[in-house]
């Protein structure tokens with residue numbers, strides 16, 4: 001069996017975004033990914049880490065993480081005003097710990113929109129929407145420049161699984177290519193720690209995502 005895996009989105013259309021947010025509520029494996037992301041943030045060892053989420057969408061991961069780490073502060077970046085409005089609603093009573101930043105990740109100046117330097121940069125199911133390999137590689141490079149020594153980047157995103165005969169949209173590509181782009185950005189030993197909802201036989205567009213982690217070592221770009 002073969003076919004095409006991908007999805008069309010209208011991120012600035014209120015009706016589309018509301019419908020999408022209602023359909024994409026966190027399931028058990030998605031919550032498992034949020035917990036993996038939180039584990040990496042906790043591994044930094046900072047008592048009150050500052051976290052930036054790239055493409056924060058409806059704020060499901062933001063809410064999950066803020067509820068479980070009461071000293072953490074959060075910056076939710078997105079280019080969609082409609083999604084930022086929904087994230088406000090999702091995060092609700094925890095909003096006072098969150099800054100919402102409107103910026104486009106395909107504009108290489110997006111780090112200058114951040115209010116402060118983060119200890120962790122995290123993202124789930126967003127970077128594949130940038131449309132291809134180079135925009136994701138560019139985001140990895142900007143993240144490396146932005147993080148301090150000892151900081152971490154965690155990207156949980158849709159990938160093209162090894163061994164599939166299906167065609168995937170360009171933003172969904174192999175884990176090995178993600179890890180190579182992370183190394184090229186300057187991260188020393190990037191790893192994929194999980195492949196969630198794996199399905200190479202008859203995949204849907206909401207299956208096959210990986211949790212990829214990259215620590216910025218203390219020794220600078222080559223150290």
Ligand SMILES: C[S@@+](CC[C@H](N)C(=O)[O-])C[C@H]1O[C@@H](n2cnc3c(N)ncnc32)[C@H](O)[C@@H]1O
Nearest residue numbers: 055056057059060061079080083104105124126
């Ligand atoms: C699937 S949602 C993220 C879900 C989120 N991780 C959560 O747990 O609720 C993907 C988000 O990426 C955002 N996005 C897509 N392309 C973007 C871009 N070029 N710049 C900034 N945000 C972008 C979309 O607006 C959307 O809100």
